[in-house]
Amino acid sequence: MGADPVAAVTGDRPVGVAIVDDHPVVVEGVRAWLATEPRLTVLATGDDPDAVLRAAPHADVILLDLRLHGRMALDKLAELSAAGRRVVVYSEHTDPQTMLAALDAGAVAFLAKHEGREHCVETVLAAASDRPYVPPALAGAMVGDPRPDRPMLSDKEREALLLWFQSMSKASVARRMQISEHTVKQYVDRARIKYTRAGRPAATKAALLARAIEDGLVRPEEIGIYRSQATHDRPTP
């Protein structure tokens, strides 16, 4: 994206980040990563999501370790997402099922812990502006999604996801596909947007979708057909 997307949403105020993790060393590490980016500021940290949010009620993005005190916090993730909180899940659990489940529950993005500073900063910045960011591990999970009700991706979207997952370099993907880096990012982001209809509804998904339409990434009618069959927990219309 050309113009600074975050400024448009947050004005001059830096993006407020809350970090929820039960390992202090990870909290410190992520804090150090984010400190290298002046547009980000860490407002609160802790191992209890509720306590952290009480300390920083206006946090723009929550970085949530999916495994808190030995159990998967998918319910908490869904609750926060439904309430419109932009949650970036980061986890050492990088099996595709977990990643896709986190997206279904409304996570704005999924970041594997090994993916490093650059992806972390990028992901948080994108999340703050309700824009998708697909780190390579998540791209792998999406391209290998075996579920029968998975969103239908176009060949180009699939190939872009696959190559991005393999090479972790959009420049190399662009060269391989003989398209521009911008187009590579568009394919990847479009694929991600198609996943906003999967799983439970969440305010964050609506926000992602709205921003994608606003940015011209997808047209509303393109989204409508990718209806997930995982509707069991939706209120009956």
Place this chain on the structure above:
Amino acid sequence: MSADLNAPAHPTDAPEAPNRTSVPTPREPDSPTALAAPAAVAHASDRGARIAAVAIALAWHVAIALPAVLSARAEFAAPAVVLGAWILVAVTGAVAGVRLLQGSPLPPWPLAGLLLVVDAAVFAAAGERQLFTAANWVWGTLGWFFVLAVWGRRVVGLIALLSTHALIALVAVLVHGPDPADVARYVMYVYGTFSLPVAVFVGSTVIVGLARERAAVSAAGHAMAAERDAAERGLRERRDRLALVSSAAGRVLGDLAGGQADPDDPEVQRRCMLAAARLRRLIAESDDVPDPLLHELRAAADLAERNGLPIDLVTIGTPPPLPVEVRRRLADPLTGTLADARGWARLTVVSGLDEVVVSLVTPDREGPESTGPPLGEHDDGPVQYLYERDGNIRWAQTRWRR
């Protein structure tokens, strides 16, 4: 198995062939199926002989003995006994024959005892004048019923019965007054009653035994042909793998041993690493694991890691079962790139039902392609291979599509 018999024999080509004697010795059949085939052949052969024996006994009894008994019935000392005995033997013989054909013969010794009692009774009731005529039907018939009674047993039993029969006849002859002509007749009759039943009895036993043996030899031949075939196939596979191993490691080892290669030369070190990676993968190839492709890639990654290369192996999905040829084409081109890798490597496998994509990315660096994976892309059957370097990364990718 029958097709294997037509396979050309290569005794010199197959050192593992289990039995190298030129004439296959019939082995003791060790499996139930190997046992069943010769037994079935023997059973079929034995059944034919039983039918013949039953037919001879009953036909003789009815066609030859009965008319003679009926025509001479007035001249017997006790016609009722001779006729009654004939009927008794006819009924008993028929039952014994049927039971024998059904495979559940009557108990031999009670039956033999009954026949001997009949024998004695008929000799006593026939009277002197009918002693050596056809009307004294026990001469001609009884031997065949002895055969039925002791069918499948040792010939000694039959000989004992026939000897007892001869003894009974001798007593009858002596009781009626020893006339030299009668004694001569007696010897001739005894010879006649012995020879045919014993010949049939022994002959059938021998035929059954031969049939069993031939079937066993034939089964052993089949088994040997199958074993040889399997051994040859195993040998062929081992040769193929040996050729692969030789091409992987043989040359560099030869150069090192011959002093043409300097172990300090980075190029030689790289060749060694490549050879080791190929060997490691070939070894992994023969492991019996649920996910062979991942197992083989893990083996290569493991080796690279042990050589100090941080390597990230990420797998998405489970590969479908792939033939070893396809797995080789998927994994081999990447092994060369992996041996060249410096700094780090990212190995990814994305599998679906119809597609498996393996990719290896390593940082690009100065210098030519030393392992020589050709730049660009080519198709190798169902596996497509792509390799490129862009100054930033070296990227090798193999992709199998169903």
